[in-house]
Amino acid sequence: MELRRWPRRNDAESIRARQQALDVDGEVFGHDLTPWAAAQEALTGVAVIPVSVIGPLTVELGEYELREPAGELRESGRSREEIFVPLAHTEGGLSISLYRGARAASESGGFRTYVLHDRITRASCFVCGSTAEAVALARWLEGHAGEMRSFLTEHRDPSISSFAKLREVESHVIGPMCHVLWKWTTGDACGPNMITRNAYALNMGFVMERAPVKPRRAILEANMGGDKKPSFQYFRSGHGKTVLAECTLTEDAVRRVLRTTVDDLLELAWAGTHGAVASGMQSVAFTPASAVAAIFAATGQDLGMVGTSSMAHGTGHGVPGGIHCAIRFPGLEVGTVGGGTTLPYARTWLELIGCAGSGKVYRFAQIVAAAALALEISASAAMATAGSESFFRAHHERGGLR
Amino acid sequence: MELRRWPRRNDAESIRARQQALDVDGEVFGHDLTPWAAAQEALTGVAVIPVSVIGPLTVELGEYELREPAGELRESGRSREEIFVPLAHTEGGLSISLYRGARAASESGGFRTYVLHDRITRASCFVCGSTAEAVALARWLEGHAGEMRSFLTEHRDPSISSFAKLREVESHVIGPMCHVLWKWTTGDACGPNMITRNAYALNMGFVMERAPVKPRRAILEANMGGDKKPSFQYFRSGHGKTVLAECTLTEDAVRRVLRTTVDDLLELAWAGTHGAVASGMQSVAFTPASAVAAIFAATGQDLGMVGTSSMAHGTGHGVPGGIHCAIRFPGLEVGTVGGGTTLPYARTWLELIGCAGSGKVYRFAQIVAAAALALEISASAAMATAGSESFFRAHHERGGLR
Amino acid sequence: MELRRWPRRNDAESIRARQQALDVDGEVFGHDLTPWAAAQEALTGVAVIPVSVIGPLTVELGEYELREPAGELRESGRSREEIFVPLAHTEGGLSISLYRGARAASESGGFRTYVLHDRITRASCFVCGSTAEAVALARWLEGHAGEMRSFLTEHRDPSISSFAKLREVESHVIGPMCHVLWKWTTGDACGPNMITRNAYALNMGFVMERAPVKPRRAILEANMGGDKKPSFQYFRSGHGKTVLAECTLTEDAVRRVLRTTVDDLLELAWAGTHGAVASGMQSVAFTPASAVAAIFAATGQDLGMVGTSSMAHGTGHGVPGGIHCAIRFPGLEVGTVGGGTTLPYARTWLELIGCAGSGKVYRFAQIVAAAALALEISASAAMATAGSESFFRAHHERGGLR
Amino acid sequence: MELRRWPRRNDAESIRARQQALDVDGEVFGHDLTPWAAAQEALTGVAVIPVSVIGPLTVELGEYELREPAGELRESGRSREEIFVPLAHTEGGLSISLYRGARAASESGGFRTYVLHDRITRASCFVCGSTAEAVALARWLEGHAGEMRSFLTEHRDPSISSFAKLREVESHVIGPMCHVLWKWTTGDACGPNMITRNAYALNMGFVMERAPVKPRRAILEANMGGDKKPSFQYFRSGHGKTVLAECTLTEDAVRRVLRTTVDDLLELAWAGTHGAVASGMQSVAFTPASAVAAIFAATGQDLGMVGTSSMAHGTGHGVPGGIHCAIRFPGLEVGTVGGGTTLPYARTWLELIGCAGSGKVYRFAQIVAAAALALEISASAAMATAGSESFFRAHHERGGLR
Numbered sequence A, B, C, D: 001m002e003l004r005r006w007p008r009r010n011d012a013e014s015i016r017a018r019q020q021a022l023d024v025d026g027e028v029f030g031h032d033l034t035p036w037a038a039a040q041e042a043l044t045g046v047a048v049i050p051v052s053v054i055g056p057l058t059v060e061l062g063e064y065e066l067r068e069p070a071g072e073l074r075e076s077g078r079s080r081e082e083i084f085v086p087l088a089h090t091e092g093g094l095s096i097s098l099y100r101g102a103r104a105a106s107e108s109g110g111f112r113t114y115v116l117h118d119r120i121t122r123a124s125c126f127v128c129g130s131t132a133e134a135v136a137l138a139r140w141l142e143g144h145a146g147e148m149r150s151f152l153t154e155h156r157d158p159s160i161s162s163f164a165k166l167r168e169v170e171s172h173v174i175g176p177m178c179h180v181l182w183k184w185t186t187g188d189a190c191g192p193n194m195i196t197r198n199a200y201a202l203n204m205g206f207v208m209e210r211a212p213v214k215p216r217r218a219i220l221e222a223n224m225g226g227d228k229k230p231s232f233q234y235f236r237s238g239h240g241k242t243v244l245a246e247c248t249l250t251e252d253a254v255r256r257v258l259r260t261t262v263d264d265l266l267e268l269a270w271a272g273t274h275g276a277v278a279s280g281m282q283s284v285a286f287t288p289a290s291a292v293a294a295i296f297a298a299t300g301q302d303l304g305m306v307g308t309s310s311m312a313h314g315t316g317h318g319v320p321g322g323i324h325c326a327i328r329f330p331g332l333e334v335g336t337v338g339g340g341t342t343l344p345y346a347r348t349w350l351e352l353i354g355c356a357g358s359g360k361v362y363r364f365a366q367i368v369a370a371a372a373l374a375l376e377i378s379a380s381a382a383m384a385t386a387g388s389e390s391f392f393r394a395h396h397e398r399g400g401l402r
Helices: A012-021 A094-107 A131-142 A145-154 A192-210 A232-237 A251-256 A262-278 A288-299 A303-309 A346-352 A361-384 A386-398 B012-021 B094-107 B131-142 B145-154 B192-210 B232-237 B251-256 B262-278 B288-299 B303-309 B346-352 B361-384 B386-398 C012-021 C094-107 C131-142 C145-154 C192-210 C232-237 C251-256 C262-278 C288-299 C303-309 C346-352 C361-384 C386-398 D012-021 D094-106 D131-142 D145-154 D192-210 D232-237 D251-256 D262-278 D288-299 D303-309 D346-352 D361-384 D386-398
Strands: A043-067 A072-088 A111-127 A165-174 A177-185 A217-219 A240-250 A313-319 A322-332 B043-067 B072-088 B111-127 B165-174 B177-185 B217-219 B240-250 B313-319 B322-332 C043-067 C072-088 C111-127 C165-174 C177-185 C217-219 C240-250 C313-319 C322-332 D043-067 D072-088 D111-127 D165-174 D177-185 D217-219 D240-250 D313-319 D322-332
Touching: A012 A043, A043 A094, A043 A288, A043 A361, A043 B072, A043 B288, A072 A094, A072 A111, A072 A288, A072 A346, A072 A361, A072 B043, A094 A240, A094 A251, A094 A288, A094 A361, A111 A192, A111 A361, A111 B262, A111 C131, A131 A165, A131 A177, A131 C111, A131 C240, A145 A165, A145 A192, A165 B262, A165 C322, A177 A192, A177 B262, A192 A217, A217 B262, A232 A322, A232 C232, A240 A251, A240 A361, A240 C131, A251 A262, A251 A322, A262 A313, A262 A322, A262 A361, A262 B111, A262 B165, A262 B177, A262 B217, A262 D262, A262 D313, A288 A303, A288 A322, A288 A346, A288 A361, A288 B043, A288 B303, A303 A322, A303 B288, A303 B303, A313 A361, A313 D262, A322 A361, A322 C165, A346 B043, B012 B043, B043 B094, B043 B288, B043 B361, B072 B094, B072 B111, B072 B288, B072 B346, B072 B361, B094 B240, B094 B251, B094 B288, B094 B361, B111 B192, B111 B361, B111 D131, B131 B165, B131 B177, B131 D111, B131 D240, B145 B165, B145 B192, B165 D322, B177 B192, B192 B217, B232 B322, B232 D232, B240 B251, B240 B361, B240 D131, B251 B262, B251 B322, B262 B313, B262 B322, B262 B361, B262 C262, B262 C313, B288 B303, B288 B322, B288 B346, B288 B361, B303 B322, B313 B361, B313 C262, B322 B361, B322 D165, C012 C043, C043 C094, C043 C288, C043 C361, C043 D072, C043 D288, C072 C094, C072 C111, C072 C288, C072 C346, C072 C361, C072 D043, C094 C240, C094 C251, C094 C288, C094 C361, C111 C192, C111 C361, C111 D262, C131 C165, C131 C177, C145 C165, C145 C192, C165 D262, C177 C192, C177 D262, C192 C217, C217 D262, C232 C322, C240 C251, C240 C361, C251 C262, C251 C322, C262 C313, C262 C322, C262 C361, C262 D111, C262 D165, C262 D177, C262 D217, C288 C303, C288 C322, C288 C346, C288 C361, C288 D043, C288 D303, C303 C322, C303 D288, C303 D303, C313 C361, C322 C361, C346 D043, D012 D043, D043 D094, D043 D288, D043 D361, D072 D094, D072 D111, D072 D288, D072 D346, D072 D361, D094 D240, D094 D251, D094 D288, D094 D361, D111 D192, D111 D361, D131 D165, D131 D177, D145 D165, D145 D192, D177 D192, D192 D217, D232 D322, D240 D251, D240 D361, D251 D262, D251 D322, D262 D313, D262 D322, D262 D361, D288 D303, D288 D322, D288 D346, D288 D361, D303 D322, D313 D361, D322 D361
Parallel strands: A043 A111, B043 B111, C043 C111, D043 D111
Antiparallel strands: A043 A072, A043 B043, A111 A177, A111 A217, A111 A240, A165 A177, A240 A322, A313 A322, B043 B072, B111 B177, B111 B217, B111 B240, B165 B177, B240 B322, B313 B322, C043 C072, C043 D043, C111 C177, C111 C217, C111 C240, C165 C177, C240 C322, C313 C322, D043 D072, D111 D177, D111 D217, D111 D240, D165 D177, D240 D322, D313 D322
């Protein structure tokens, strides 16, 4: 095939040209691609991933709203629901394990979830002529957040999104670089593109125009923003929605459903936490990425964010009559509008959990956290029994494909 | 819905019962699920993700074989190919960006890739009565690797996989815990389940039976194994295939294809590396997870491993007449047999790149690395120009969905 | 010797009893210990460390004051000085190397230093009955910072220090734990004890008494406070004084004084930064701890804080006609009053640099940063030349003791 | 004072010239400096730090020898001793706290210590023309460790130390860089200078001369070597002596000596471990640097290594009738010959603990670990009681200086 000839457009002819050029089984070309024509360039076929539905997860969910103008979250209510979650994956044993964890929790009173924080960051970098200039720029930036908010609100440029609201401006000077963390809320969208556009507008339209010290260079993103790479910065302070999930398992549920004991679970939590430290893991958890990835794949989230969204801090703690299990997700990067969420299949799976469209993003983030905690509980139980027999058996019996 | 009644089996009736119980658009139920019946429990429907095909990537690939008995990699040849890669995602701009990077590389002589190392780890933990006992156990374990290899080879237990070969045994004592890193090769499979089963057999059948100090507890995995959580341990020493990709871009390709300059790219590399350090990122790179996730989703890899497989260390370095760009992936957790790779769609997309079935895993790992480097180059170029105009425009024009 | 008889008091008789009980050369007992009798228990003798004095360091220092009530730093002036620094150590080559770096900087216009931030943290932890309770406590804590400030100001308890002022209150919920970061300024003292006492008073006198949710347990410090262990949290956000130092070396000074080239220094900075990332260093620098430890030992700082105070982020950047060198110390934990600073010898060495007593702590922090940058520059130069011959020779000729 | 005139030599006249030039209290000049004239350049005066002696620490120490040719440690015996340790510091409460921990341990049967590993690293970097060349160089290096050992042994260059023995060679390729970790044992010296000289000889005399691919540049140390900056690499794998200390405290000793309970200590260990994770600490421990620094300052160790040597992983674990307490120091960088250890005062304090001179370095490393564990135990107890009253009181009563 000729380098210059590979068509990248998504008209019917280009799509067909690509399909014909590729000598593979037509199965992958068997879907009408029209619904996805705006989703990516050089569209050629589809991937199909099987989806299980597992439930009910008994979850007490919080209802949240962002308070203006500062953008803090306020909990306006809580309600208890039974939810069936879609899981797109091909890992034998995962669905049944999550089911087992959900059952143990349900029999113990269910999960409770909380959204603590909502911010997503784009971090630009202004390279100055000296540290002195970078320090001066940093002070100026931190002192002009209000003006920058007005600039974005009042500007007529159609590329500026009104959904992405600038909340805080934080600088970090290293050598002659003034890195700046633009912190946003993005409504019900995950929002990486809208904050990119708005950050660009700020950089070029406000900072480079008005700063008392003209930077030598503006870089739109220089890796302090937490985009798709796990980092301590956002493990600690959040990127997307910071969500907690908890449940207190009864001894009875631990024994009957999970077939282990509270002591075994506590020993595992202890050894696993120290193992995480010893191997330089940022997260302390067993397999949160499995649940996050499976829900993301079903619901049109950005799969490139599986690693960052799976940063997690899990704990187990003995309480009278049972064990308290909890997990903290500092940065679930999720949306219920925009991106892949409005496309076929994804939209339907979001509807299944009542999370399609506006006003649903905190609900969705909490469901992800609860489902992941269900899997953590079950995976822990499998590893916690003396000799870990049940983990072994579960994999042996059901994991035959791998 | 009744808690105890949710059916988990994959016979036609159970599938139908689940579908009928869920009040959603039938679109997601429209596929015959039979081919996936063994892939997961509680199978209910499908997710469909659009796939672009981008190419050609000009890549000089190495051919590798594992030398027995030690399991080191040996390069047995190199050859140059033009490859078209499938990308399953819904991120506007990603496919075209990867295409642009591939073109710049092709015009500069193409990519070259290397596989350095092949190991995957399962880390068990033996809790002993004291540090003294844990130290004694550690010494015994490290001195009996040969016997353990024989134990696995000679054992008749059908749960033991002959594909997962024990290569090294490393201990790490903390307090009364003797963590042990079982290091394996797994043939052309990614292999998490086979190493789980073999590690279990070692723990229960060899260590707990024969160790001179009987541990109080064996835990199959206590987080030193690198399973689905990024960690420094495996950023440094590898989990799966350790792969390098490089290319030296000419000034001309940088200017014409990427529309930036070598100096701009070098400044970005410098600022982005320091930004990564400042934000506590383990990786130094811009967006490797986007490429990894897109190829993983198309080819039936485990999406829960996107975060770990995307750990990356990228560099840019000025050379006469251009810039040397490279990326190190310490742990691509990939397979070309087993798991989701043999299922419909995934198999076809693997076939497109000549990676379906046995003997293909090193090839596949290299293609992932080259594709990710193509995207890194293009994303860097977009951010590197003064003011990052082209990044902005690319997102503005094509990223409308998000 | 009898376990129960070892005397711990510092009266003359107890001191003599200890000295007589120990069968060692009397040299270490030859000083009158009276001046140190209040500095530690079981005082028995002395250690003597040789001190070099190196200078002049040409430094443009900022003058800073804390603005009330918020406690931000304001720069009120800048002045240029020539300073001679005391270095207590026994590492052959260190003093002369620092001297060389200082000369190169002086010939290039000298160092410039900046204090960006001043906060020290004590992080307590309240263990609650559930995540729900921990979340409720966290919200209450963050909403009552003002009342807590008043509580500390108005309280009559003599254990509460009026020098340690509470500036911000930040919570971090994990499982049922509500960690809380109490952030303080401590005047011219380093202040670990005063913030301990005030944090204790807050925990027991305010939180445990008034919180709407009574925590089950209050832990005064549970490792989020940054005390004596390096951490990303404080590498990023500061613990003590956040100080920057910079200088722009001329090509001429690089060549004549450092006997290397700008290109060599830039290559080293590039390779050394990537080496730091690859080895999981938090800091990017060569040997800041050598300078920090030597000044700390001379001036009565807490040597247990050498590791945390040496966290550093160094950069090198090419500029027309030279190279810009800079270092960021996020957390210099220093004092010019209190602790060991008022004791003999320490006080004198502080006086040498004009840093004894009140109103001197920002000056002192800047001098530490400038001296450390001088050493970084020289150590880099030694490693940067082709083959690193000069580093080799310097160690060979002068490092004979080791 | 004139820049060019500052004398750097240590003849009597130069010393006097420096002293006269500095307008400070003569106290710091009151010692005869002759004994330190070879220890550093520009010697001008002294620092004096008060030293307490605390004991007895009841410790069961291992005796170790390095087995040739591979350099693994072999334990050749164990013996129980009562040791009095010297602590040079000015932190009120530290000595008495360490004493209390030692008493609790003594009453519970004492400490036991183990040396697991002995290696120190110098990491050089060869910058090549491409990744291909760096990969080829890496393979060649790893395949020529034997020849390099012979080169060092047979070479007549007086700068090559026969005490520093090359044990392993490990490469790490990033982009066009071939980093190489030279791993050494250094006898009873800490050894940074001897490994620097030997690494230099290898780089210039062996690699640059004989490698099939001539590197473009050799950098003696590019930050993968763990020199004076804490890093995950060496937290995990060790730099200097890897030492473990343990003791099992009885409930009685916990109650009577430490005035807390086993449950309180376990809760603190749990909360403190999670606090460490949340703040991005590499270490899990409370205050190991305090003990390490105090012993280092008394015994002539390199104070610039306090941060790296204090990397620690502590654990607490409930056992019938008590609590098991342990700490792992992955990299105690200590010596009993060379550096500051042979100088006055330092030598005497080393003699006090039977650690002066050859054949004592493993003993010394174990004493440091046991003393640090004593302090950990006491500091934990102070923080663990409900409300942490005793910690508060201890600081309040004794920490008046700060």
